[in-house]
Amino acid sequence: MDWTVVTSNAPLFVSATLNTVAIAAATIVLSVVIAFPLAIMRDSRFGFLRWVSAGYSWTTRAMPTLSLLFLAYYGLPQFGIYLDPVVAAITGLTVIAAGYNMEYIRVGLQAVPAGQYEACRALGIPLSIALRRLIVPQAMRTILPPLTSNLTLLLKGSALASLVAVTELSGQAMALISYTYKPIEILIAVALIYLCLNGVLVGVQRLVEQRYRLQD
Amino acid sequence: MTIAAAEKSPILEVHGVVKRLGGVDILKGINFTVAEGSVVAIIGASGSGKSTLLRCLNMLIVPDDGEIVWKGQRVGWVQKGSTWVRQKEKELLGYRTQVGMVFQSFNLFPQMTALENIIEAPMTVLGRKRSEIEEEAHALLRKVRLSHRVKAYPHQMSGGEQQRVAIARALAMKPKAMLFDEVTSALDPELKGEVLTVMRELAAEGMTMILVSHEMGFVRHVADEVLFMHQGIVKERGNPSDVLVNPASAELQAFLQRVTD
Numbered sequence: 001m002d003w004t005v006v007t008s009n010a011p012l013f014v015s016a017t018l019n020t021v022a023i024a025a026a027t028i029v030l031s032v033v034i035a036f037p038l039a040i041m042r043d044s045r046f047g048f049l050r051w052v053s054a055g056y057s058w059t060t061r062a063m064p065t066l067s068l069l070f071l072a073y074y075g076l077p078q079f080g081i082y083l084d085p086v087v088a089a090i091t092g093l094t095v096i097a098a099g100y101n102m103e104y105i106r107v108g109l110q111a112v113p114a115g116q117y118e119a120c121r122a123l124g125i126p127l128s129i130a131l132r133r134l135i136v137p138q139a140m141r142t143i144l145p146p147l148t149s150n151l152t153l154l155l156k157g158s159a160l161a162s163l164v165a166v167t168e169l170s171g172q173a174m175a176l177i178s179y180t181y182k183p184i185e186i187l188i189a190v191a192l193i194y195l196c197l198n199g200v201l202v203g204v205q206r207l208v209e210q211r212y213r214l215q216d
Numbered sequence: 217m218t219i220a221a222a223e224k225s226p227i228l229e230v231h232g233v234v235k236r237l238g239g240v241d242i243l244k245g246i247n248f249t250v251a252e253g254s255v256v257a258i259i260g261a262s263g264s265g266k267s268t269l270l271r272c273l274n275m276l277i278v279p280d281d282g283e284i285v286w287k288g289q290r291v292g293w294v295q296k297g298s299t300w301v302r303q304k305e306k307e308l309l310g311y312r313t314q315v316g317m318v319f320q321s322f323n324l325f326p327q328m329t330a331l332e333n334i335i336e337a338p339m340t341v342l343g344r345k346r347s348e349i350e351e352e353a354h355a356l357l358r359k360v361r362l363s364h365r366v367k368a369y370p371h372q373m374s375g376g377e378q379q380r381v382a383i384a385r386a387l388a389m390k391p392k393a394m395l396f397d398e399v400t401s402a403l404d405p406e407l408k409g410e411v412l413t414v415m416r417e418l419a420a421e422g423m424t425m426i427l428v429s430h431e432m433g434f435v436r437h438v439a440d441e442v443l444f445m446h447q448g449i450v451k452e453r454g455n456p457s458d459v460l461v462n463p464a465s466a467e468l469q470a471f472l473q474r475v476t477d
Contacts, residue, residue, distance in 0.1 A: 045305075119323035121276055123337040123389060124313035126306060133340065134325050214326060214371060 005182040006189045016172035017193055023086060023168060024155040024197070027093040031154070032147070034094065035101035040131065042106050053102070060099025065160055068092040073164040089161035089168075097154050101147060108143030109135065140212040148205040152198045169193060227252040227393060227424055228273065233282035235268055242268045244448040245282065248441075250393070253422040257435040257456065260445035261471055266428040269445070270397050273426060274315045275308045286311060287392075313341060316386030320398040322378040324370040330357065330381045331366045334388045342389070349388070356384040360414050376407030380414055387418075394418065396427035430475055436460055444468045 006013070041053035069092035076083060083091065112135050120130035162171025173190045177183045226249040235243040242265045250256050258266045271277040273284060275292050284291040291311055293300045324333050334353040338344045357363050360380035370378050379399055386394060396415065400408040412434050419425055419438050429435055435442055436456045444452040444459065446467045452459055463469045 113321075113323075115319060115321050115323035116325070118276060119319065119325075121305075121309075122274060122312055122317040122319075123385070124309040124341045125337055126309060126341075129340050133336070137327050138325075212327070214369065 001185055002182060003185055005176070005180050005185050009176055012172055012176065013169075013189065013193070016167055016169045017197075019086070019161075019166060020155075020158055020169040021197065023089050023093065023158045023161050023166065026090045027097055027154060027158065028151050028201075030090070030094045031097035031101050032151075034098040035105050036136075038098065038102040039105035039109060042102065043109070057099050057102055060096050061103075063096070065092065065096045065157065066163065068096060069160055069164050085161070085165045088164050089158070089166050092164075093154065093158060093160070097150065100150050104146045104150065105139070105143050107146075108139035108141075111142045112138045137212055140208070144205055144209050144212070148201060152201055155198055155201060156194060225252060226250060227287060228426070229283075229285040230273070231283040231285065233269070233272055233279045233284065235265075235272060235277060235279050237268070241448055243272070243279070246450060248443060248450065248453065250424060250426060251440075252424055254440040255419045255425045255427070255438050257439035257442045258426070258428045258445060259430070259432075259435060259442060259471070260451075261474075264445040265448045266445050267397055270317075270395050270426065270428050273395060274312050274317055276317075278302075286314070309341070313337075313389050314392045315395060316389060316391035316393070317395040318379070318382050318386055318397065318399045320401050322370070322375070322382045322402075324378055324382055324385070326370050329367045329369055330362060330373070330384075333370070333381055334385045337385070338388050353384070353388060356387055357381075359387075359417075360384045361410070374407060375403045376410045379403065379411045383411075383414055383418075393424035393426065396425065396429070398428050398430065400429070400431055432460060432472070432475055444471070446471075 038053050038056055041049040042057070044050050044053075069089060072083060072092045073085060073088040076088075109131075116135060116138065117130070120127075120134055125134070158168060159170030161168050162174070167175075169190055173186050176186050180186070228250040230246055230248050233243055233246040234241070246265075246269055248256070258269060260266050268277055272279045275284070278292060283293075290300075292303050292308060294303055294307075295301075324330075325336065328336065331350065331353050334356060335346065335349045338349045338352075339346060354363070354366065357366060360383055362377060362380055362384070365373060365377060365381070368377075370381070373381070383394075383399075399415075400411050403411065408431065412431060415425070415427075416434070416438055427435075427439075439456050441453065442456040442459050443450045444463075444465075444467075446465075451465050452463065452468050459468070460472065463472055
């Protein structure tokens, strides 16, 4: 083992990690924010909203992430829209991830007993306030574990961004490997970095779970 | 209806209410009126449409036909020119704040303490100040004999305590009438009493109450009128001391025999 290949290229690892963090963080936040209204629309009284939401869920989950990334980066310029590679990556990953997130959120909302919705209606609480203050906090306990699990997949999946010319962690690693022929050291280093990053994510999950846990 | 109750103006009128669910006629034309300050009890076997009827009264379930009239105004519909237009869910909320409801399964908000459960709707719906409503909430908890449970969470309380918090929560909106949907059915026998006591006191204070109940003793002593429902219609009605003691129909006779056994 020759770890100097890692230490001497530390600056490259750091900047690549920062790119990975930026893409993953933006995608996580945006995809969760978009997923909430989509999940709520899925069980709306209005057929059109249900239809839009179901269509979104189906197409985004059925479509390969890579296709969408290529469409965002190579396809949009055909229509005069030029996205920065990082922005293209975030856009593509967010659109797909939101399709998955919305299903976890929907299941969580459905797991809240019907009596809770009924109590809110009987008290005259508008649905928007009921969801935000009463229903979603209860649903979070069901939503969080599968949602976080998907977000850790997403963080690792941000490696796809390397295929649209973003120098993120995995792409940087492959470049270094072909340059140094030291795959083992480099791949172990990369694995450890992903492990730490996802550790943060799981830590955040713990904190949020505690926030929504029922008091003893 | 008793003479005393009949003299007062009806606060709620139910005219020809029909409800179909999944191709089945649950309610087949229900008529009755509720005088202000009176207690109306709805009894009947399960599946007879009692809970559906109660939910129609505050539009948690929208009737397919018929009218609910609250203080002289039709509920759920507004007249625009010569046509009646159905109100949206949002427009019904104002009416619902005037009619409190308590459920068989309590439906307290599990992540909130007793106090927080009570102040939630007055704060968010009526826009009242927390400090102001908290004082009232403490008074309500005293009223339902739960002063010592202010900071308890629902899962830390007994069913009877939870149900009394639910009553306090509904009362915090200062409703003009209360709907009770089998509120003691999920409780152990020794816990029913504490809830029924609170309800008896409410009735004595003059609260207009419409309740679905299997507590025949309570109905006999507290209700001004009893409606016996059978297969979606009101089969018998009248003063509980008549109807429950001398049931006219074979169905009510059979029902009373079952519940008193």
